[in-house]
Amino acid sequence: MKAVIATDLSAASEATIENETCLECLGNIGIEEIHLVTVIPSNVHAGMPGMDFEKRRRQALDRYSTVIENAGFDVETHVVRGTPHRRITGIAETIGASLTVVGSRGKSPLENRVIGSTARNLARTTETPLLVNRVEREADEPDLLESHLFQRMLYATDFSENAEHAFELFSVLKNATEEARLVHVQTPKDPGLPEDANPEMRLDELATQLEAWDIEVETEVREGDPADEVMAAEADYEPSTTLVGSRGHSRLRRLLLGSVSEDIVARANGNVLLVPPGAHV
Incomplete structure:
Protein backbone atom coordinates (compact mmCIF):
# COMPACT_ATOMS: atom_id res chain seq x y z
CA MET A 1 0.00 0.00 0.00
CA LYS A 2 1.07 3.55 -0.73
CA ALA A 3 0.53 6.76 1.21
CA VAL A 4 1.02 10.41 0.33
CA ILE A 5 2.32 12.65 3.11
CA ALA A 6 1.82 16.27 2.17
CA THR A 7 4.18 18.78 3.74
CA ASP A 8 4.58 22.54 3.60
CA LEU A 9 7.84 22.12 5.55
CA SER A 10 6.25 23.80 8.56
CA ALA A 11 6.76 22.65 12.14
CA ALA A 12 3.35 20.97 11.98
CA SER A 13 4.36 18.88 8.98
CA GLU A 14 7.74 18.07 10.48
CA ALA A 15 6.08 16.75 13.65
CA THR A 16 4.05 14.31 11.57
CA ILE A 17 7.01 13.04 9.58
CA GLU A 18 9.59 12.75 12.37
CA ASN A 19 7.37 10.98 14.92
CA GLU A 20 8.50 7.35 14.99
CA ALA A 46 12.35 30.83 -8.97
CA GLY A 47 13.81 34.11 -10.21
CA MET A 48 12.55 36.14 -7.28
CA PRO A 49 15.49 37.71 -5.39
CA GLY A 50 16.84 35.50 -2.61
CA MET A 51 14.28 32.79 -3.17
CA ASP A 52 15.35 29.37 -4.40
CA PHE A 53 12.26 27.63 -3.09
CA GLU A 54 12.64 24.45 -5.11
CA ASN A 70 15.23 4.44 8.39
CA ALA A 71 11.72 3.50 9.58
CA GLY A 72 11.59 0.82 6.87
CA PHE A 73 9.57 2.46 4.07
CA ASP A 74 10.30 3.01 0.40
CA VAL A 75 10.21 6.75 -0.29
CA GLU A 76 9.69 9.00 -3.29
CA THR A 77 9.67 12.79 -3.21
CA HIS A 78 7.70 15.28 -5.31
CA VAL A 79 8.32 19.03 -5.50
CA VAL A 80 5.60 20.53 -7.67
CA ARG A 81 3.99 23.87 -8.44
CA GLY A 82 0.34 24.82 -8.36
CA GLY A 106 -6.37 23.34 13.58
CA LYS A 107 -8.04 26.74 13.82
CA SER A 108 -9.97 28.89 16.24
CA PRO A 109 -13.79 28.77 16.09
CA LEU A 110 -13.82 32.04 14.14
CA GLU A 111 -11.26 30.84 11.60
CA ASN A 112 -13.22 27.63 11.12
CA ARG A 113 -15.84 29.68 9.30
CA VAL A 114 -13.34 30.55 6.60
CA ILE A 115 -12.75 27.83 4.01
CA GLY A 116 -9.23 28.04 2.66
CA SER A 117 -6.75 25.79 4.45
CA THR A 118 -5.15 22.96 2.53
CA ALA A 119 -6.54 20.39 4.97
CA ARG A 120 -10.10 21.59 4.59
CA ASN A 121 -9.86 21.90 0.80
CA LEU A 122 -8.50 18.36 0.68
CA ALA A 123 -11.48 17.25 2.76
CA ARG A 124 -13.78 18.71 0.12
CA THR A 125 -12.02 17.23 -2.91
CA THR A 126 -10.01 14.13 -1.97
CA GLU A 127 -10.69 10.87 -3.76
CA THR A 128 -8.62 8.81 -1.29
CA PRO A 129 -9.02 8.43 2.48
CA LEU A 130 -7.60 11.54 4.15
CA LEU A 131 -5.94 11.59 7.57
CA VAL A 132 -5.81 15.06 9.10
CA ASN A 133 -3.07 14.67 11.71
CA ARG A 134 -3.54 17.32 14.38
CA VAL A 135 -0.65 18.99 16.19
CA GLU A 136 -0.46 21.50 19.04
CA ARG A 137 -1.93 24.82 18.01
CA GLU A 138 0.22 27.38 19.82
CA ALA A 139 3.66 25.79 20.20
CA ASP A 140 6.60 26.98 18.08
CA GLU A 141 7.83 23.37 17.90
CA PRO A 142 4.55 21.47 18.13
CA ASP A 143 4.10 17.84 19.08
CA LEU A 144 1.43 15.55 17.69
CA LEU A 145 -1.66 15.48 19.87
CA GLU A 146 -1.95 11.71 19.28
CA SER A 147 1.05 9.75 18.03
CA HIS A 148 -0.80 6.39 18.16
CA LEU A 149 -2.94 7.20 15.16
CA PHE A 150 -5.43 4.32 15.11
CA GLN A 151 -5.22 2.78 18.57
CA ARG A 152 -8.48 4.28 19.91
CA MET A 153 -11.05 5.06 17.21
CA LEU A 154 -14.30 7.01 17.28
CA TYR A 155 -16.53 6.01 14.35
CA ALA A 156 -19.49 8.25 13.54
CA THR A 157 -22.23 6.81 11.35
CA ASP A 158 -25.60 7.85 9.97
CA PHE A 159 -25.95 4.34 8.46
CA SER A 160 -25.71 5.79 4.95
CA GLU A 161 -23.95 3.91 2.16
CA ASN A 162 -20.88 6.08 2.50
CA ALA A 163 -20.76 5.66 6.28
CA GLU A 164 -20.80 1.90 5.73
CA HIS A 165 -18.00 2.34 3.20
CA ALA A 166 -15.96 4.20 5.82
CA PHE A 167 -16.57 1.38 8.32
CA GLU A 168 -14.93 -1.03 5.87
CA LEU A 169 -11.65 0.73 6.59
CA PHE A 170 -11.53 -1.17 9.88
CA SER A 171 -10.51 -4.21 7.82
CA VAL A 172 -7.24 -2.30 7.26
CA LEU A 173 -7.04 -0.61 10.66
CA LYS A 174 -7.65 -3.78 12.70
CA ASN A 175 -3.95 -4.48 13.21
CA PRO A 188 -35.78 14.50 13.63
CA LYS A 189 -35.48 13.46 10.00
CA ASP A 190 -33.03 10.59 9.85
CA PRO A 191 -32.64 9.59 6.17
CA GLY A 192 -30.29 6.72 6.95
CA LEU A 193 -32.86 4.61 8.81
CA PRO A 194 -36.34 3.30 8.05
CA GLU A 195 -39.00 4.22 10.59
CA ASP A 196 -38.98 0.81 12.29
CA ALA A 197 -35.18 0.53 12.48
CA ASN A 198 -33.41 0.26 15.80
CA PRO A 199 -30.12 2.24 15.83
CA GLU A 200 -28.85 0.43 18.94
CA MET A 201 -29.29 -2.88 17.15
CA ARG A 202 -27.52 -1.58 14.04
CA LEU A 203 -24.58 -0.42 16.14
CA ASP A 204 -24.46 -3.77 17.94
CA GLU A 205 -24.17 -5.53 14.57
CA LEU A 206 -21.20 -3.36 13.67
CA ALA A 207 -19.67 -3.90 17.10
CA THR A 208 -19.86 -7.66 16.63
CA GLN A 209 -17.76 -7.37 13.47
CA LEU A 210 -15.04 -5.43 15.31
CA GLU A 211 -15.08 -7.73 18.33
CA ALA A 212 -14.27 -10.61 16.00
CA TRP A 213 -10.96 -8.80 15.42
CA ASP A 214 -10.36 -8.48 19.16
CA ILE A 215 -11.22 -4.79 19.20
CA GLU A 216 -12.85 -3.61 22.42
CA VAL A 217 -16.05 -1.78 21.42
CA GLU A 218 -18.54 0.65 22.96
CA THR A 219 -21.70 1.94 21.25
CA GLU A 220 -23.64 5.13 21.79
CA VAL A 221 -26.76 6.76 20.35
CA ARG A 222 -27.01 10.52 20.76
CA GLU A 223 -29.62 13.08 19.73
CA GLY A 224 -29.16 16.56 18.29
CA ASP A 225 -27.07 18.28 15.66
CA PRO A 226 -24.77 15.66 14.11
CA ALA A 227 -21.57 17.72 14.03
CA ASP A 228 -22.12 19.10 17.53
CA GLU A 229 -22.82 15.66 18.96
CA VAL A 230 -19.85 14.03 17.25
CA MET A 231 -17.63 16.77 18.69
CA ALA A 232 -19.16 16.14 22.13
CA ALA A 233 -18.48 12.42 21.73
CA GLU A 234 -14.87 13.20 20.78
CA ALA A 235 -14.44 15.36 23.88
CA ASP A 236 -15.90 12.60 26.05
CA TYR A 237 -14.06 9.62 24.53
CA GLU A 238 -10.75 11.31 23.59
CA PRO A 239 -9.99 9.02 20.62
CA SER A 240 -6.75 8.81 18.70
CA THR A 241 -8.72 9.46 15.52
CA THR A 242 -12.32 10.08 14.48
CA LEU A 243 -13.41 8.06 11.43
CA VAL A 244 -16.19 9.51 9.28
CA GLY A 245 -17.49 9.16 5.75
CA SER A 246 -18.06 12.07 3.37
CA ARG A 247 -21.17 11.88 1.25
CA GLY A 248 -20.06 13.98 -1.73
CA HIS A 249 -22.54 12.58 -4.24
CA SER A 250 -21.56 15.06 -6.98
CA ARG A 251 -19.23 17.88 -7.91
CA LEU A 252 -21.59 20.23 -6.11
CA ARG A 253 -20.06 19.08 -2.83
CA ARG A 254 -17.00 21.12 -3.77
CA LEU A 255 -19.10 24.27 -3.84
CA LEU A 256 -21.27 23.69 -0.78
CA LEU A 257 -20.03 24.63 2.68
CA GLY A 258 -21.10 23.31 6.03
CA SER A 259 -21.36 19.54 5.54
CA VAL A 260 -21.08 17.45 8.71
CA SER A 261 -17.79 15.89 7.60
CA GLU A 262 -16.25 19.29 6.80
CA ASP A 263 -17.36 20.65 10.16
CA ILE A 264 -15.77 17.69 11.91
CA VAL A 265 -12.49 18.14 10.01
CA ALA A 266 -12.46 21.83 10.93
CA ARG A 267 -13.60 21.58 14.54
CA ALA A 268 -12.10 18.35 15.85
CA ASN A 269 -9.48 18.63 18.55
CA GLY A 270 -7.83 15.40 17.45
CA ASN A 271 -7.11 13.51 14.26
CA PRO A 277 -17.37 7.97 -1.70
CA GLY A 278 -15.80 5.35 -3.93
CA ALA A 279 -12.41 5.50 -2.22
CA HIS A 280 -10.44 2.28 -2.43
CA VAL A 281 -10.52 0.68 1.02
Whole structure:
Protein backbone atom coordinates (compact mmCIF):
# COMPACT_ATOMS: atom_id res chain seq x y z
CA MET A 1 0.00 0.00 0.00
CA LYS A 2 1.07 3.55 -0.73
CA ALA A 3 0.53 6.76 1.21
CA VAL A 4 1.02 10.41 0.33
CA ILE A 5 2.32 12.65 3.11
CA ALA A 6 1.82 16.27 2.17
CA THR A 7 4.18 18.78 3.74
CA ASP A 8 4.58 22.54 3.60
CA LEU A 9 7.84 22.12 5.55
CA SER A 10 6.25 23.80 8.56
CA ALA A 11 6.76 22.65 12.14
CA ALA A 12 3.35 20.97 11.98
CA SER A 13 4.36 18.88 8.98
CA GLU A 14 7.74 18.07 10.48
CA ALA A 15 6.08 16.75 13.65
CA THR A 16 4.05 14.31 11.57
CA ILE A 17 7.01 13.04 9.58
CA GLU A 18 9.59 12.75 12.37
CA ASN A 19 7.37 10.98 14.92
CA GLU A 20 8.50 7.35 14.99
CA THR A 21 5.27 6.10 16.54
CA CYS A 22 3.22 7.78 13.82
CA LEU A 23 5.29 6.07 11.13
CA GLU A 24 4.99 2.75 12.97
CA CYS A 25 1.19 3.13 12.90
CA LEU A 26 1.27 3.57 9.12
CA GLY A 27 3.35 0.42 8.83
CA ASN A 28 0.89 -1.47 11.02
CA ILE A 29 -1.95 -0.83 8.57
CA GLY A 30 0.09 -2.06 5.61
CA ILE A 31 1.68 1.10 4.22
CA GLU A 32 4.97 0.16 2.57
CA GLU A 33 5.67 3.09 0.25
CA ILE A 34 5.44 6.80 1.16
CA HIS A 35 5.39 9.68 -1.29
CA LEU A 36 6.43 13.01 0.21
CA VAL A 37 4.78 15.93 -1.58
CA THR A 38 5.45 19.63 -1.20
CA VAL A 39 3.80 22.26 -3.38
CA ILE A 40 5.31 25.61 -4.36
CA PRO A 41 2.50 28.13 -4.90
CA SER A 42 2.05 29.21 -8.50
CA ASN A 43 2.71 32.87 -7.66
CA VAL A 44 6.20 32.12 -6.31
CA HIS A 45 8.84 32.28 -9.05
CA ALA A 46 12.35 30.83 -8.97
CA GLY A 47 13.81 34.11 -10.21
CA MET A 48 12.55 36.14 -7.28
CA PRO A 49 15.49 37.71 -5.39
CA GLY A 50 16.84 35.50 -2.61
CA MET A 51 14.28 32.79 -3.17
CA ASP A 52 15.35 29.37 -4.40
CA PHE A 53 12.26 27.63 -3.09
CA GLU A 54 12.64 24.45 -5.11
CA LYS A 55 16.23 23.81 -3.97
CA ARG A 56 15.37 24.49 -0.32
CA ARG A 57 12.33 22.24 -0.45
CA ARG A 58 14.24 19.39 -2.08
CA GLN A 59 16.89 19.62 0.63
CA ALA A 60 14.20 19.47 3.32
CA LEU A 61 12.50 16.49 1.65
CA ASP A 62 15.85 14.70 1.48
CA ARG A 63 16.14 15.02 5.27
CA TYR A 64 12.60 13.73 5.73
CA SER A 65 13.25 10.87 3.30
CA THR A 66 16.14 9.65 5.44
CA VAL A 67 13.90 9.53 8.52
CA ILE A 68 11.21 7.58 6.68
CA GLU A 69 13.64 5.18 5.00
CA ASN A 70 15.23 4.44 8.39
CA ALA A 71 11.72 3.50 9.58
CA GLY A 72 11.59 0.82 6.87
CA PHE A 73 9.57 2.46 4.07
CA ASP A 74 10.30 3.01 0.40
CA VAL A 75 10.21 6.75 -0.29
CA GLU A 76 9.69 9.00 -3.29
CA THR A 77 9.67 12.79 -3.21
CA HIS A 78 7.70 15.28 -5.31
CA VAL A 79 8.32 19.03 -5.50
CA VAL A 80 5.60 20.53 -7.67
CA ARG A 81 3.99 23.87 -8.44
CA GLY A 82 0.34 24.82 -8.36
CA THR A 83 -2.59 24.90 -5.96
CA PRO A 84 -1.66 22.69 -3.00
CA HIS A 85 -4.84 20.64 -2.56
CA ARG A 86 -5.20 20.06 -6.32
CA ARG A 87 -1.64 18.89 -6.80
CA ILE A 88 -1.74 16.67 -3.69
CA THR A 89 -5.00 15.08 -4.83
CA GLY A 90 -3.63 14.59 -8.34
CA ILE A 91 -0.48 12.84 -7.16
CA ALA A 92 -2.46 10.59 -4.81
CA GLU A 93 -4.69 9.52 -7.70
CA THR A 94 -1.77 9.04 -10.10
CA ILE A 95 0.21 6.72 -7.81
CA GLY A 96 -2.88 4.86 -6.53
CA ALA A 97 -2.45 5.95 -2.93
CA SER A 98 -4.53 4.26 -0.23
CA LEU A 99 -4.13 7.19 2.17
CA THR A 100 -3.26 10.88 2.14
CA VAL A 101 -1.82 12.41 5.32
CA VAL A 102 -1.69 16.12 6.07
CA GLY A 103 -0.62 17.80 9.30
CA SER A 104 -2.78 20.58 10.71
CA ARG A 105 -2.62 22.86 13.71
CA GLY A 106 -6.37 23.34 13.58
CA LYS A 107 -8.04 26.74 13.82
CA SER A 108 -9.97 28.89 16.24
CA PRO A 109 -13.79 28.77 16.09
CA LEU A 110 -13.82 32.04 14.14
CA GLU A 111 -11.26 30.84 11.60
CA ASN A 112 -13.22 27.63 11.12
CA ARG A 113 -15.84 29.68 9.30
CA VAL A 114 -13.34 30.55 6.60
CA ILE A 115 -12.75 27.83 4.01
CA GLY A 116 -9.23 28.04 2.66
CA SER A 117 -6.75 25.79 4.45
CA THR A 118 -5.15 22.96 2.53
CA ALA A 119 -6.54 20.39 4.97
CA ARG A 120 -10.10 21.59 4.59
CA ASN A 121 -9.86 21.90 0.80
CA LEU A 122 -8.50 18.36 0.68
CA ALA A 123 -11.48 17.25 2.76
CA ARG A 124 -13.78 18.71 0.12
CA THR A 125 -12.02 17.23 -2.91
CA THR A 126 -10.01 14.13 -1.97
CA GLU A 127 -10.69 10.87 -3.76
CA THR A 128 -8.62 8.81 -1.29
CA PRO A 129 -9.02 8.43 2.48
CA LEU A 130 -7.60 11.54 4.15
CA LEU A 131 -5.94 11.59 7.57
CA VAL A 132 -5.81 15.06 9.10
CA ASN A 133 -3.07 14.67 11.71
CA ARG A 134 -3.54 17.32 14.38
CA VAL A 135 -0.65 18.99 16.19
CA GLU A 136 -0.46 21.50 19.04
CA ARG A 137 -1.93 24.82 18.01
CA GLU A 138 0.22 27.38 19.82
CA ALA A 139 3.66 25.79 20.20
CA ASP A 140 6.60 26.98 18.08
CA GLU A 141 7.83 23.37 17.90
CA PRO A 142 4.55 21.47 18.13
CA ASP A 143 4.10 17.84 19.08
CA LEU A 144 1.43 15.55 17.69
CA LEU A 145 -1.66 15.48 19.87
CA GLU A 146 -1.95 11.71 19.28
CA SER A 147 1.05 9.75 18.03
CA HIS A 148 -0.80 6.39 18.16
CA LEU A 149 -2.94 7.20 15.16
CA PHE A 150 -5.43 4.32 15.11
CA GLN A 151 -5.22 2.78 18.57
CA ARG A 152 -8.48 4.28 19.91
CA MET A 153 -11.05 5.06 17.21
CA LEU A 154 -14.30 7.01 17.28
CA TYR A 155 -16.53 6.01 14.35
CA ALA A 156 -19.49 8.25 13.54
CA THR A 157 -22.23 6.81 11.35
CA ASP A 158 -25.60 7.85 9.97
CA PHE A 159 -25.95 4.34 8.46
CA SER A 160 -25.71 5.79 4.95
CA GLU A 161 -23.95 3.91 2.16
CA ASN A 162 -20.88 6.08 2.50
CA ALA A 163 -20.76 5.66 6.28
CA GLU A 164 -20.80 1.90 5.73
CA HIS A 165 -18.00 2.34 3.20
CA ALA A 166 -15.96 4.20 5.82
CA PHE A 167 -16.57 1.38 8.32
CA GLU A 168 -14.93 -1.03 5.87
CA LEU A 169 -11.65 0.73 6.59
CA PHE A 170 -11.53 -1.17 9.88
CA SER A 171 -10.51 -4.21 7.82
CA VAL A 172 -7.24 -2.30 7.26
CA LEU A 173 -7.04 -0.61 10.66
CA LYS A 174 -7.65 -3.78 12.70
CA ASN A 175 -3.95 -4.48 13.21
CA ALA A 176 -3.50 -1.04 14.78
CA THR A 177 -6.84 -0.54 16.59
CA GLU A 178 -7.38 -1.74 20.15
CA GLU A 179 -10.53 0.16 21.12
CA ALA A 180 -13.43 1.81 19.31
CA ARG A 181 -16.61 3.69 20.11
CA LEU A 182 -19.39 3.60 17.50
CA VAL A 183 -21.69 6.62 17.56
CA HIS A 184 -24.95 7.39 15.78
CA VAL A 185 -26.67 10.76 16.13
CA GLN A 186 -30.44 10.71 15.74
CA THR A 187 -32.07 13.72 14.12
CA PRO A 188 -35.78 14.50 13.63
CA LYS A 189 -35.48 13.46 10.00
CA ASP A 190 -33.03 10.59 9.85
CA PRO A 191 -32.64 9.59 6.17
CA GLY A 192 -30.29 6.72 6.95
CA LEU A 193 -32.86 4.61 8.81
CA PRO A 194 -36.34 3.30 8.05
CA GLU A 195 -39.00 4.22 10.59
CA ASP A 196 -38.98 0.81 12.29
CA ALA A 197 -35.18 0.53 12.48
CA ASN A 198 -33.41 0.26 15.80
CA PRO A 199 -30.12 2.24 15.83
CA GLU A 200 -28.85 0.43 18.94
CA MET A 201 -29.29 -2.88 17.15
CA ARG A 202 -27.52 -1.58 14.04
CA LEU A 203 -24.58 -0.42 16.14
CA ASP A 204 -24.46 -3.77 17.94
CA GLU A 205 -24.17 -5.53 14.57
CA LEU A 206 -21.20 -3.36 13.67
CA ALA A 207 -19.67 -3.90 17.10
CA THR A 208 -19.86 -7.66 16.63
CA GLN A 209 -17.76 -7.37 13.47
CA LEU A 210 -15.04 -5.43 15.31
CA GLU A 211 -15.08 -7.73 18.33
CA ALA A 212 -14.27 -10.61 16.00
CA TRP A 213 -10.96 -8.80 15.42
CA ASP A 214 -10.36 -8.48 19.16
CA ILE A 215 -11.22 -4.79 19.20
CA GLU A 216 -12.85 -3.61 22.42
CA VAL A 217 -16.05 -1.78 21.42
CA GLU A 218 -18.54 0.65 22.96
CA THR A 219 -21.70 1.94 21.25
CA GLU A 220 -23.64 5.13 21.79
CA VAL A 221 -26.76 6.76 20.35
CA ARG A 222 -27.01 10.52 20.76
CA GLU A 223 -29.62 13.08 19.73
CA GLY A 224 -29.16 16.56 18.29
CA ASP A 225 -27.07 18.28 15.66
CA PRO A 226 -24.77 15.66 14.11
CA ALA A 227 -21.57 17.72 14.03
CA ASP A 228 -22.12 19.10 17.53
CA GLU A 229 -22.82 15.66 18.96
CA VAL A 230 -19.85 14.03 17.25
CA MET A 231 -17.63 16.77 18.69
CA ALA A 232 -19.16 16.14 22.13
CA ALA A 233 -18.48 12.42 21.73
CA GLU A 234 -14.87 13.20 20.78
CA ALA A 235 -14.44 15.36 23.88
CA ASP A 236 -15.90 12.60 26.05
CA TYR A 237 -14.06 9.62 24.53
CA GLU A 238 -10.75 11.31 23.59
CA PRO A 239 -9.99 9.02 20.62
CA SER A 240 -6.75 8.81 18.70
CA THR A 241 -8.72 9.46 15.52
CA THR A 242 -12.32 10.08 14.48
CA LEU A 243 -13.41 8.06 11.43
CA VAL A 244 -16.19 9.51 9.28
CA GLY A 245 -17.49 9.16 5.75
CA SER A 246 -18.06 12.07 3.37
CA ARG A 247 -21.17 11.88 1.25
CA GLY A 248 -20.06 13.98 -1.73
CA HIS A 249 -22.54 12.58 -4.24
CA SER A 250 -21.56 15.06 -6.98
CA ARG A 251 -19.23 17.88 -7.91
CA LEU A 252 -21.59 20.23 -6.11
CA ARG A 253 -20.06 19.08 -2.83
CA ARG A 254 -17.00 21.12 -3.77
CA LEU A 255 -19.10 24.27 -3.84
CA LEU A 256 -21.27 23.69 -0.78
CA LEU A 257 -20.03 24.63 2.68
CA GLY A 258 -21.10 23.31 6.03
CA SER A 259 -21.36 19.54 5.54
CA VAL A 260 -21.08 17.45 8.71
CA SER A 261 -17.79 15.89 7.60
CA GLU A 262 -16.25 19.29 6.80
CA ASP A 263 -17.36 20.65 10.16
CA ILE A 264 -15.77 17.69 11.91
CA VAL A 265 -12.49 18.14 10.01
CA ALA A 266 -12.46 21.83 10.93
CA ARG A 267 -13.60 21.58 14.54
CA ALA A 268 -12.10 18.35 15.85
CA ASN A 269 -9.48 18.63 18.55
CA GLY A 270 -7.83 15.40 17.45
CA ASN A 271 -7.11 13.51 14.26
CA VAL A 272 -9.80 12.88 11.65
CA LEU A 273 -9.83 10.09 9.05
CA LEU A 274 -12.22 11.04 6.26
CA VAL A 275 -13.33 8.46 3.69
CA PRO A 276 -14.86 9.85 0.48
CA PRO A 277 -17.37 7.97 -1.70
CA GLY A 278 -15.80 5.35 -3.93
CA ALA A 279 -12.41 5.50 -2.22
CA HIS A 280 -10.44 2.28 -2.43
CA VAL A 281 -10.52 0.68 1.02
